[in-house]
Amino acid sequence: MRQDTAIKLFNDKQIRTHWDDDQEKWFFSVVDVVGVLTGSPNPRKYWSVLKTRLKAEGSQLATNCSQLKMPSSDGKFYKTDVADTEQLFRLIQSIPSPKAEPFKLWLAKTGSERIDEIEDPEIGIDRLMETYLRKGYSTSWINQRLKSIEVRKELTDEWENCGVNKGQEYAILTDEITKAWSGFTTKQYKNFKALKKENLRDHMTNLELVLNMLAEATTTEISKEKKPKTFNENQKIAKQGGTIAGNTRREIEAKSGKRIVTKGNAKQLDRKKNNELD
Structure with missing residues (x-):
């Protein structure tokens, strides 16, 4: 079970969710998640007892939960505890429920895979x-994506050498x-493609x-030559690098008569091309 699949199992009418544009995060109602996983007739009380236990154990999950106003059964909005994706999976691990087991197995499998990847990056x-490939991308696009x-x-690595903070x-x-190069900030670009949490590069064409x-x-390359000492200098170089690619984009668009920055992605375009061939 992949993380996106696991999240989608919660992202239905049983679980109240909220997308935060500024943080680019999904938030889930903790009480609703507890209710689905435990089947408790009083999930609010279950969460209250669990939260007290977690606090006593020093768990950050209980202390770092935010609150958001969400609609209740009476149609009014009340503040309720919410968890982001990372906190959601910590919550799942804390609940002894058969319904939570598939997620716990997925987390264990994911952890094992990450250890394998550290030992052998290939x-x-x-x-x-x-x-x-499972998502439907072509081999040529995938090779391009890996190069990117x-x-x-x-x-x-160059930014780190120049003292830029992650x-x-x-x-x-x-x-x-x-x-x-594109005319959009990253957030504007994602909005243009109707993306939320998805990776922008995964939705770019070739x-x-x-x-x-x-x-x-x-x-x-410019940074290696100029060796910037301040963040402002790094900003100027970033703009220079992007401008060179932006000039190339405009030249291609002028010659081809087509916009390069589009709302579509490589997977959709490949599917459309195959349908036309059929």
Whole structure:
């Protein structure tokens, strides 16, 4: 069972959910999850007792739960404990229920696979290839996607060498590159493609991927030459790298008469092409 599959099992009318645009996270009603997993006639009380026990054990799950207003059976909105995806799986592990067992087995299997991948990275690459094939992507797109991962790693290694902090600073620089070549920030690009939590690169066409790689690879090369010392200098270089790819995009569009940045993705386009051939 994959994580996206596991989450979808909860994402139905039994479980109240909320998508946070700013954090780009799904939040799930804890009481609803407890009710589904335990079958308890009073899931609110069950969660109250479980939360007290978890707090006594020093679990961060009980102390870090947020609250959001969600609709109740009377149609009104009340504050209730919610969990993000990571907290959701911690909650599942804490509940002794037959319904929770498939998820616990999935978590154990996932953990074992990750250990295998650390010991032999090629296993991870093979598994990633299989995952994309199952999702319906073509072999040529998958090879392009794997190359894009390598290009991205070279860029983040360069940022690390330049003292850029992971997290927010990486996101700001990525936005600079993306906006310079595509005309969109990462968030705007995802909204354009109607994405939420999904990986943006997984929904790019071949040409979008190529231009994104060009932007990131160019940024890496300029950075190696310029050796930026400050974050502002890194921002300027990120914009330069993205602009070079952006100029290439505009030239291709002028010659082909087609927009490169589209709402579709490679999988959809491949399916459409196959249908036309049939």
